[in-house]
Amino acid sequence: MPLYKIKLIDRQAIAIQTIKFVFEKPLGFTFKPGQYAGVTLINPPETDAGGITRRFSILSSPDDTELAIVTRIQSSAFKRVLNQLPLGSEVKFAGPTGTFTLHEDQSIPAVLIAGGIGIAPFYSMIRYATQHRQSQPLYLFYGNQSIQHAAFLNELSDAQQNHSLFKLIATMDTPDSAWQGEHGYITSTLIKKYISDLAQPNYYICGSPVMVTTLQETLVEMGIEEEKIRVEDFPGY
Template sequence: MAEYNVHLTACRQIAKGTMAFHFEKPVGFSHKPGQAIDLILPGHQTGTRSSDTRHTFSIVTAPEEDELVVATRIGESVFKHALCALPIGTEVQINGPFGSFTLPKNTERTSVLIAGGIGITPFMSILRHAAQQQTLQQLILLYSNHYPEDAAFLEELQQLERQNQRFQLMATMTDMEHSTQSWDGATQIIDSDWIKQVVTGLDNPAFYVSGPPALVEAMRQTLTMSGIDEDNVRSETFYGY
Protein backbone atom coordinates (compact mmCIF):
# COMPACT_ATOMS: atom_id res chain seq x y z
CA MET A 1 0.00 0.00 0.00
CA ALA A 2 1.48 3.33 -1.09
CA GLU A 3 2.18 6.22 1.30
CA TYR A 4 1.90 9.88 0.34
CA ASN A 5 2.37 13.25 2.01
CA VAL A 6 -0.30 15.76 1.01
CA HIS A 7 -1.53 19.16 2.15
CA LEU A 8 -4.97 20.14 3.41
CA THR A 9 -6.36 22.64 0.90
CA ALA A 10 -9.86 23.32 2.25
CA CYS A 11 -12.52 22.21 4.71
CA ARG A 12 -16.24 22.95 4.66
CA GLN A 13 -19.46 22.02 6.39
CA ILE A 14 -21.65 19.84 4.15
CA ALA A 15 -24.45 19.02 6.60
CA LYS A 16 -25.28 19.47 10.27
CA GLY A 17 -22.29 18.19 12.22
CA THR A 18 -20.58 16.94 9.07
CA MET A 19 -17.41 18.26 7.45
CA ALA A 20 -15.59 17.61 4.18
CA PHE A 21 -11.80 17.86 4.02
CA HIS A 22 -10.00 18.55 0.73
CA PHE A 23 -6.44 17.42 0.07
CA GLU A 24 -3.99 17.56 -2.80
CA LYS A 25 -4.08 14.53 -5.07
CA PRO A 26 -0.57 13.03 -5.20
CA VAL A 27 1.14 12.45 -8.52
CA GLY A 28 0.53 8.86 -9.58
CA PHE A 29 -2.37 8.31 -7.17
CA SER A 30 -5.19 6.28 -8.72
CA HIS A 31 -8.25 4.72 -7.10
CA LYS A 32 -11.42 2.88 -8.00
CA PRO A 33 -14.80 4.41 -7.07
CA GLY A 34 -15.74 3.09 -3.63
CA GLN A 35 -12.21 2.66 -2.29
CA ALA A 36 -10.72 4.22 0.86
CA ILE A 37 -7.56 5.70 2.37
CA ASP A 38 -6.02 5.89 5.83
CA LEU A 39 -5.43 9.45 7.01
CA ILE A 40 -2.59 9.94 9.51
CA LEU A 41 -2.29 13.24 11.34
CA PRO A 42 1.02 15.12 11.58
CA GLY A 43 3.43 14.23 14.36
CA HIS A 44 2.43 10.56 14.55
CA GLN A 45 4.46 7.55 13.53
CA THR A 46 3.33 5.63 10.49
CA GLY A 47 3.31 2.31 12.34
CA THR A 48 0.79 3.22 15.01
CA ARG A 49 -2.74 1.86 14.65
CA SER A 50 -4.34 4.01 17.35
CA SER A 51 -7.70 5.52 16.40
CA ASP A 52 -6.42 8.75 17.98
CA THR A 53 -3.74 9.08 15.31
CA ARG A 54 -5.23 7.61 12.14
CA HIS A 55 -8.62 6.89 10.62
CA THR A 56 -9.95 5.14 7.54
CA PHE A 57 -12.09 7.25 5.20
CA SER A 58 -13.91 6.43 1.99
CA ILE A 59 -12.83 8.66 -0.88
CA VAL A 60 -15.63 11.02 -1.89
CA THR A 61 -14.05 12.19 -5.14
CA ALA A 62 -14.22 10.30 -8.44
CA PRO A 63 -10.99 9.03 -10.02
CA GLU A 64 -11.19 11.75 -12.68
CA GLU A 65 -11.05 14.62 -10.17
CA ASP A 66 -7.82 16.47 -9.39
CA GLU A 67 -8.15 16.43 -5.59
CA LEU A 68 -8.94 13.98 -2.78
CA VAL A 69 -11.91 14.64 -0.51
CA VAL A 70 -13.08 12.77 2.59
CA ALA A 71 -16.07 13.56 4.79
CA THR A 72 -16.99 12.72 8.36
CA ARG A 73 -19.42 13.36 11.15
CA ILE A 74 -17.69 15.45 13.78
CA GLY A 75 -17.91 13.46 17.01
CA GLU A 76 -16.08 13.62 20.31
CA SER A 77 -13.05 11.52 19.35
CA VAL A 78 -9.51 12.83 19.81
CA PHE A 79 -8.85 12.27 16.11
CA LYS A 80 -11.88 14.25 14.94
CA HIS A 81 -11.01 17.22 17.16
CA ALA A 82 -7.42 17.18 15.91
CA LEU A 83 -8.57 16.93 12.29
CA CYS A 84 -10.91 19.90 12.63
CA ALA A 85 -8.15 21.96 14.23
CA LEU A 86 -5.71 21.52 11.33
CA PRO A 87 -4.81 24.82 9.65
CA ILE A 88 -5.17 24.97 5.86
CA GLY A 89 -1.84 23.99 4.34
CA THR A 90 -1.01 21.37 7.00
CA GLU A 91 0.83 18.34 5.67
CA VAL A 92 -0.70 14.94 6.51
CA GLN A 93 0.06 11.41 5.42
CA ILE A 94 -2.31 9.14 3.51
CA ASN A 95 -1.99 5.41 2.89
CA GLY A 96 -3.89 3.72 0.10
CA PRO A 97 -6.02 3.35 -1.81
CA PHE A 98 -7.50 0.05 -0.69
CA GLY A 99 -10.82 -1.78 -0.43
CA SER A 100 -13.12 -3.83 -2.62
CA PHE A 101 -16.41 -1.98 -2.01
CA THR A 102 -16.68 -1.41 -5.75
CA LEU A 103 -19.32 -2.10 -8.37
CA PRO A 104 -19.29 -5.25 -10.53
CA LYS A 105 -17.75 -5.05 -13.98
CA ASN A 106 -21.00 -6.39 -15.49
CA THR A 107 -22.82 -3.13 -16.31
CA GLU A 108 -25.99 -5.02 -17.29
CA ARG A 109 -26.65 -5.80 -13.63
CA THR A 110 -28.45 -3.09 -11.63
CA SER A 111 -26.77 -2.03 -8.40
CA VAL A 112 -28.99 -0.96 -5.49
CA LEU A 113 -27.05 1.27 -3.08
CA ILE A 114 -28.34 1.68 0.48
CA ALA A 115 -26.80 4.42 2.63
CA GLY A 116 -27.52 5.69 6.10
CA GLY A 117 -26.07 9.05 7.13
CA ILE A 118 -22.33 9.35 6.58
CA GLY A 119 -22.42 5.96 4.84
CA ILE A 120 -23.09 7.97 1.68
CA THR A 121 -19.37 8.72 1.20
CA PRO A 122 -18.24 5.67 -0.83
CA PHE A 123 -21.29 6.04 -3.05
CA MET A 124 -20.42 9.65 -3.88
CA SER A 125 -17.28 8.54 -5.72
CA ILE A 126 -19.26 5.83 -7.51
CA LEU A 127 -22.07 8.18 -8.54
CA ARG A 128 -19.81 11.05 -9.58
CA HIS A 129 -17.80 8.65 -11.74
CA ALA A 130 -20.97 7.22 -13.29
CA ALA A 131 -22.25 10.70 -14.16
CA GLN A 132 -18.93 11.88 -15.60
CA GLN A 133 -18.40 8.75 -17.67
CA GLN A 134 -22.10 8.20 -18.47
CA THR A 135 -21.69 4.52 -17.65
CA LEU A 136 -24.36 2.11 -18.84
CA GLN A 137 -25.14 0.62 -15.44
CA GLN A 138 -28.47 1.28 -13.76
CA LEU A 139 -27.95 2.65 -10.23
CA ILE A 140 -30.58 3.09 -7.53
CA LEU A 141 -29.71 4.85 -4.26
CA LEU A 142 -31.83 4.50 -1.13
CA TYR A 143 -30.53 7.23 1.20
CA SER A 144 -31.89 7.49 4.74
CA ASN A 145 -31.39 10.40 7.15
CA HIS A 146 -33.27 11.83 10.11
CA TYR A 147 -33.95 15.13 8.34
CA PRO A 148 -32.61 17.22 5.43
CA GLU A 149 -30.19 19.18 7.63
CA ASP A 150 -28.47 15.86 8.35
CA ALA A 151 -28.21 14.69 4.75
CA ALA A 152 -24.68 15.18 3.42
CA PHE A 153 -24.40 15.83 -0.34
CA LEU A 154 -28.20 15.81 -0.80
CA GLU A 155 -28.28 18.69 -3.29
CA GLU A 156 -25.40 17.22 -5.26
CA LEU A 157 -27.15 13.84 -5.40
CA GLN A 158 -30.26 15.53 -6.78
CA GLN A 159 -28.07 17.19 -9.42
CA LEU A 160 -26.37 13.88 -10.27
CA GLU A 161 -29.78 12.32 -10.81
CA ARG A 162 -30.56 15.04 -13.35
CA GLN A 163 -27.21 14.48 -15.09
CA ASN A 164 -27.42 10.70 -15.28
CA GLN A 165 -30.59 9.14 -16.66
CA ARG A 166 -29.46 5.72 -15.37
CA PHE A 167 -29.33 6.92 -11.75
CA GLN A 168 -32.40 7.07 -9.50
CA LEU A 169 -32.26 8.77 -6.08
CA MET A 170 -34.75 7.61 -3.44
CA ALA A 171 -34.08 9.72 -0.33
CA THR A 172 -36.10 9.44 2.86
CA MET A 173 -36.19 11.56 6.05
CA THR A 174 -37.41 9.57 9.04
CA ASP A 175 -37.64 12.25 11.76
CA MET A 176 -39.18 15.32 10.15
CA GLU A 177 -40.81 16.31 13.46
CA HIS A 178 -37.43 17.65 14.54
CA SER A 179 -36.54 19.32 11.25
CA THR A 180 -36.45 23.06 10.60
CA GLN A 181 -36.59 22.53 6.82
CA SER A 182 -39.36 21.44 4.50
CA TRP A 183 -39.30 18.07 2.74
CA ASP A 184 -41.82 16.76 0.21
CA GLY A 185 -40.17 13.38 -0.32
CA ALA A 186 -40.44 10.02 1.44
CA THR A 187 -40.43 9.82 5.25
CA GLN A 188 -40.61 6.05 5.73
CA ILE A 189 -37.91 3.76 7.01
CA ILE A 190 -36.25 1.44 4.51
CA ASP A 191 -38.20 -1.75 5.16
CA SER A 192 -38.81 -5.02 3.33
CA ASP A 193 -41.93 -3.69 1.60
CA TRP A 194 -40.00 -0.79 0.11
CA ILE A 195 -37.14 -3.07 -0.93
CA LYS A 196 -39.58 -5.39 -2.70
CA GLN A 197 -41.05 -2.40 -4.54
CA VAL A 198 -37.61 -1.26 -5.64
CA VAL A 199 -36.49 -4.63 -6.98
CA THR A 200 -39.70 -5.47 -8.83
CA GLY A 201 -38.78 -6.08 -12.45
CA LEU A 202 -35.02 -6.06 -11.84
CA ASP A 203 -32.96 -9.01 -13.02
CA ASN A 204 -30.69 -10.25 -10.22
CA PRO A 205 -29.64 -6.86 -8.78
CA ALA A 206 -26.56 -6.44 -6.58
CA PHE A 207 -26.92 -4.69 -3.22
CA TYR A 208 -24.41 -2.45 -1.44
CA VAL A 209 -25.07 -1.26 2.13
CA SER A 210 -23.03 1.45 3.86
CA GLY A 211 -23.45 3.18 7.21
CA PRO A 212 -23.11 2.82 10.99
CA PRO A 213 -23.01 -0.76 12.37
CA ALA A 214 -26.62 -0.86 13.58
CA LEU A 215 -27.95 0.34 10.23
CA VAL A 216 -25.82 -2.10 8.24
CA GLU A 217 -26.96 -5.04 10.36
CA ALA A 218 -30.61 -3.95 10.18
CA MET A 219 -30.43 -3.54 6.39
CA ARG A 220 -28.84 -6.97 5.91
CA GLN A 221 -31.70 -8.49 7.92
CA THR A 222 -34.26 -6.47 5.96
CA LEU A 223 -32.80 -7.64 2.65
CA THR A 224 -32.92 -11.25 3.84
CA MET A 225 -36.58 -10.77 4.83
CA SER A 226 -37.18 -9.36 1.34
CA GLY A 227 -35.94 -12.58 -0.24
CA ILE A 228 -32.53 -11.25 -1.28
CA ASP A 229 -29.77 -13.86 -1.37
CA GLU A 230 -26.99 -12.82 1.02
CA ASP A 231 -24.46 -13.63 -1.71
CA ASN A 232 -25.83 -10.61 -3.59
CA VAL A 233 -25.23 -8.23 -0.65
CA ARG A 234 -21.99 -6.41 0.19
CA SER A 235 -21.59 -4.00 3.08
CA GLU A 236 -19.25 -1.36 4.48
CA THR A 237 -19.52 -0.48 8.16
CA PHE A 238 -18.59 2.97 9.52
CA TYR A 239 -17.39 2.87 13.13
CA GLY A 240 -16.83 5.76 15.50
CA TYR A 241 -19.82 7.94 14.58
Protein backbone atom coordinates (compact mmCIF):
# COMPACT_ATOMS: atom_id res chain seq x y z
CA MET A 1 0.00 0.00 0.00
CA PRO A 2 1.46 3.42 -0.95
CA LEU A 3 2.55 5.62 1.97
CA TYR A 4 2.73 9.41 1.78
CA LYS A 5 3.46 12.35 4.04
CA ILE A 6 0.87 15.07 3.47
CA LYS A 7 0.25 18.48 5.03
CA LEU A 8 -2.92 19.60 6.78
CA ILE A 9 -4.11 22.75 4.98
CA ASP A 10 -7.59 23.38 6.39
CA ARG A 11 -9.98 22.38 9.16
CA GLN A 12 -13.73 23.12 9.15
CA ALA A 13 -16.51 22.48 11.67
CA ILE A 14 -19.42 21.20 9.59
CA ALA A 15 -21.88 19.80 12.17
CA ILE A 16 -22.09 19.19 15.91
CA GLN A 17 -18.76 17.65 17.02
CA THR A 18 -17.95 16.98 13.37
CA ILE A 19 -14.81 18.29 11.70
CA LYS A 20 -13.63 18.13 8.10
CA PHE A 21 -9.85 17.96 7.63
CA VAL A 22 -8.33 18.94 4.28
CA PHE A 23 -4.86 17.81 3.20
CA GLU A 24 -2.57 18.31 0.25
CA LYS A 25 -3.12 15.70 -2.43
CA PRO A 26 0.04 13.83 -3.45
CA LEU A 27 1.02 14.13 -7.09
CA GLY A 28 -0.50 11.28 -9.08
CA PHE A 29 -2.69 10.03 -6.21
CA THR A 30 -5.81 8.26 -7.51
CA PHE A 31 -8.64 6.40 -5.81
CA LYS A 32 -12.19 5.18 -6.34
CA PRO A 33 -15.12 6.82 -4.54
CA GLY A 34 -15.80 4.81 -1.39
CA GLN A 35 -12.21 3.79 -0.67
CA TYR A 36 -10.42 4.67 2.55
CA ALA A 37 -6.92 5.42 3.83
CA GLY A 38 -4.98 5.15 7.06
CA VAL A 39 -3.95 8.38 8.78
CA THR A 40 -1.03 8.20 11.22
CA LEU A 41 0.03 11.02 13.54
CA ILE A 42 3.74 11.86 13.57
CA ASN A 43 5.27 12.23 17.06
CA PRO A 44 1.96 13.12 18.77
CA PRO A 45 2.18 14.85 22.18
CA GLU A 46 -0.13 12.22 23.67
CA THR A 47 -1.47 8.80 22.81
CA ASP A 48 -3.62 6.08 24.34
CA ALA A 49 -4.46 2.42 23.86
CA GLY A 50 -6.12 3.22 20.53
CA GLY A 51 -2.74 4.05 19.01
CA ILE A 52 -1.70 6.73 16.53
CA THR A 53 -3.40 5.43 13.37
CA ARG A 54 -7.04 5.50 12.27
CA ARG A 55 -8.70 4.67 8.97
CA PHE A 56 -10.99 7.17 7.29
CA SER A 57 -13.12 7.04 4.18
CA ILE A 58 -11.84 9.54 1.64
CA LEU A 59 -14.44 12.30 1.55
CA SER A 60 -13.17 13.98 -1.61
CA SER A 61 -14.20 13.23 -5.15
CA PRO A 62 -11.35 11.78 -7.24
CA ASP A 63 -11.55 14.96 -9.33
CA ASP A 64 -10.74 17.23 -6.37
CA THR A 65 -7.31 18.82 -6.08
CA GLU A 66 -7.17 18.16 -2.31
CA LEU A 67 -7.83 15.19 -0.02
CA ALA A 68 -10.41 15.46 2.75
CA ILE A 69 -11.64 13.28 5.59
CA VAL A 70 -14.36 13.88 8.16
CA THR A 71 -14.77 12.65 11.72
CA ARG A 72 -16.75 13.09 14.89
CA ILE A 73 -14.52 14.54 17.59
CA GLN A 74 -14.57 12.20 20.57
CA SER A 75 -12.47 11.70 23.69
CA SER A 76 -9.61 9.65 22.21
CA ALA A 77 -6.07 11.01 22.24
CA PHE A 78 -5.90 10.57 18.45
CA LYS A 79 -8.95 12.78 17.87
CA ARG A 80 -7.73 15.43 20.33
CA VAL A 81 -4.31 15.65 18.70
CA LEU A 82 -5.74 15.69 15.17
CA ASN A 83 -8.18 18.45 16.06
CA GLN A 84 -5.40 20.60 17.56
CA LEU A 85 -2.83 19.93 14.84
CA PRO A 86 -1.45 23.23 13.48
CA LEU A 87 -2.08 23.89 9.80
CA GLY A 88 0.99 22.90 7.82
CA SER A 89 1.67 19.87 10.02
CA GLU A 90 2.33 16.56 8.30
CA VAL A 91 0.64 13.20 8.82
CA LYS A 92 1.33 9.84 7.24
CA PHE A 93 -1.33 8.79 4.73
CA ALA A 94 -1.51 5.14 3.62
CA GLY A 95 -3.80 4.18 0.79
CA PRO A 96 -6.05 4.06 -0.99
CA THR A 97 -7.52 0.70 -0.07
CA GLY A 98 -10.91 -0.95 0.33
CA THR A 99 -13.57 -2.44 -1.93
CA PHE A 100 -16.61 -0.49 -0.69
CA THR A 101 -17.19 0.98 -4.14
CA LEU A 102 -20.21 1.12 -6.42
CA HIS A 103 -20.92 -1.71 -8.85
CA GLU A 104 -19.93 -1.02 -12.44
CA ASP A 105 -23.27 -1.75 -14.16
CA GLN A 106 -24.92 1.68 -14.09
CA SER A 107 -28.27 0.25 -15.19
CA ILE A 108 -28.61 -1.24 -11.69
CA PRO A 109 -29.69 1.35 -9.08
CA ALA A 110 -27.73 1.79 -5.86
CA VAL A 111 -29.42 2.31 -2.50
CA LEU A 112 -27.02 3.99 -0.07
CA ILE A 113 -27.87 3.84 3.64
CA ALA A 114 -25.86 6.11 5.94
CA GLY A 115 -25.99 6.73 9.66
CA GLY A 116 -24.31 9.91 10.90
CA ILE A 117 -20.68 10.17 9.87
CA GLY A 118 -21.17 7.03 7.77
CA ILE A 119 -22.04 9.52 5.05
CA ALA A 120 -18.34 9.93 4.17
CA PRO A 121 -17.87 7.26 1.45
CA PHE A 122 -21.28 8.04 -0.04
CA TYR A 123 -20.50 11.75 -0.21
CA SER A 124 -17.52 10.93 -2.43
CA MET A 125 -19.66 8.63 -4.60
CA ILE A 126 -22.47 11.17 -4.98
CA ARG A 127 -20.19 14.10 -5.78
CA TYR A 128 -18.37 12.07 -8.42
CA ALA A 129 -21.64 10.83 -9.95
CA THR A 130 -22.99 14.38 -10.06
CA GLN A 131 -19.81 15.79 -11.58
CA HIS A 132 -19.84 13.16 -14.33
CA ARG A 133 -23.62 13.01 -14.86
CA GLN A 134 -23.55 9.26 -14.43
CA SER A 135 -26.60 7.32 -15.59
CA GLN A 136 -26.94 5.20 -12.44
CA PRO A 137 -29.95 5.93 -10.19
CA LEU A 138 -28.78 6.66 -6.63
CA TYR A 139 -30.98 6.70 -3.52
CA LEU A 140 -29.46 7.95 -0.27
CA PHE A 141 -31.19 7.20 3.03
CA TYR A 142 -29.41 9.45 5.54
CA GLY A 143 -30.23 9.18 9.24
CA ASN A 144 -29.14 11.65 11.93
CA GLN A 145 -30.14 12.72 15.41
CA SER A 146 -31.02 16.25 14.23
CA ILE A 147 -30.37 18.73 11.44
CA GLN A 148 -27.47 20.13 13.46
CA HIS A 149 -25.83 16.68 13.48
CA ALA A 150 -26.28 16.09 9.73
CA ALA A 151 -22.99 16.73 7.94
CA PHE A 152 -23.25 17.99 4.34
CA LEU A 153 -27.06 18.08 4.36
CA ASN A 154 -27.17 21.31 2.34
CA GLU A 155 -24.59 20.04 -0.15
CA LEU A 156 -26.54 16.81 -0.64
CA SER A 157 -29.76 18.77 -1.14
CA ASP A 158 -28.00 20.82 -3.82
CA ALA A 159 -26.74 17.63 -5.48
CA GLN A 160 -30.31 16.36 -5.67
CA GLN A 161 -31.34 19.57 -7.43
CA ASN A 162 -28.47 19.28 -9.90
CA HIS A 163 -28.64 15.55 -10.69
CA SER A 164 -32.02 14.10 -11.61
CA LEU A 165 -30.96 10.50 -10.90
CA PHE A 166 -30.00 11.21 -7.28
CA LYS A 167 -32.69 11.07 -4.58
CA LEU A 168 -31.98 12.18 -0.99
CA ILE A 169 -34.16 10.75 1.79
CA ALA A 170 -32.99 12.37 5.03
CA THR A 171 -34.56 11.43 8.35
CA MET A 172 -34.03 12.87 11.84
CA ASP A 173 -34.50 11.09 15.17
CA THR A 174 -35.33 14.27 17.11
CA PRO A 175 -36.05 17.00 14.56
CA ASP A 176 -37.03 20.54 15.43
CA SER A 177 -40.28 22.07 14.24
CA ALA A 178 -38.69 23.47 11.08
CA TRP A 179 -37.77 20.03 9.70
CA GLN A 180 -40.11 18.92 6.91
CA GLY A 181 -38.42 15.64 5.98
CA GLU A 182 -38.79 12.13 7.36
CA HIS A 183 -38.80 11.38 11.09
CA GLY A 184 -37.29 8.49 13.05
CA TYR A 185 -34.89 5.70 12.20
CA ILE A 186 -34.26 4.14 8.79
CA THR A 187 -36.64 1.17 8.72
CA SER A 188 -38.09 -1.29 6.23
CA THR A 189 -41.20 0.90 6.06
CA LEU A 190 -39.16 3.93 5.06
CA ILE A 191 -37.16 2.02 2.46
CA LYS A 192 -40.31 0.52 0.91
CA LYS A 193 -41.85 4.00 0.71
CA TYR A 194 -39.20 5.10 -1.80
CA ILE A 195 -37.96 1.87 -3.45
CA SER A 196 -40.76 0.31 -5.46
CA ASP A 197 -38.81 -2.70 -6.78
CA LEU A 198 -36.77 -3.94 -3.82
CA ALA A 199 -35.07 -6.70 -5.81
CA GLN A 200 -33.55 -4.42 -8.46
CA PRO A 201 -30.94 -2.29 -6.61
CA ASN A 202 -27.72 -3.16 -4.87
CA TYR A 203 -27.59 -1.93 -1.27
CA TYR A 204 -24.72 -0.26 0.58
CA ILE A 205 -24.71 0.45 4.34
CA CYS A 206 -22.21 2.55 6.30
CA GLY A 207 -22.30 3.72 9.91
CA SER A 208 -21.74 2.43 13.41
CA PRO A 209 -21.37 -1.36 13.80
CA VAL A 210 -24.75 -1.61 15.57
CA MET A 211 -26.52 0.41 12.88
CA VAL A 212 -24.89 -1.58 10.07
CA THR A 213 -25.77 -4.95 11.61
CA THR A 214 -29.36 -3.91 12.30
CA LEU A 215 -30.00 -2.64 8.78
CA GLN A 216 -28.26 -5.59 7.17
CA GLU A 217 -30.62 -7.89 9.07
CA THR A 218 -33.56 -5.67 8.09
CA LEU A 219 -32.72 -5.92 4.39
CA VAL A 220 -32.42 -9.71 4.58
CA GLU A 221 -35.79 -9.89 6.34
CA MET A 222 -37.21 -7.78 3.48
CA GLY A 223 -36.13 -10.48 1.04
CA ILE A 224 -32.99 -8.80 -0.32
CA GLU A 225 -30.40 -11.35 -1.42
CA GLU A 226 -27.29 -11.18 0.76
CA GLU A 227 -24.97 -10.89 -2.24
CA LYS A 228 -26.72 -7.62 -3.13
CA ILE A 229 -25.81 -6.05 0.24
CA ARG A 230 -22.43 -4.40 0.90
CA VAL A 231 -21.46 -2.99 4.29
CA GLU A 232 -18.77 -0.83 5.85
CA ASP A 233 -18.50 -0.10 9.55
CA PHE A 234 -15.88 1.58 11.67
CA PRO A 235 -15.18 0.39 15.23
CA GLY A 236 -14.66 3.42 17.43
CA TYR A 237 -17.18 5.27 15.27
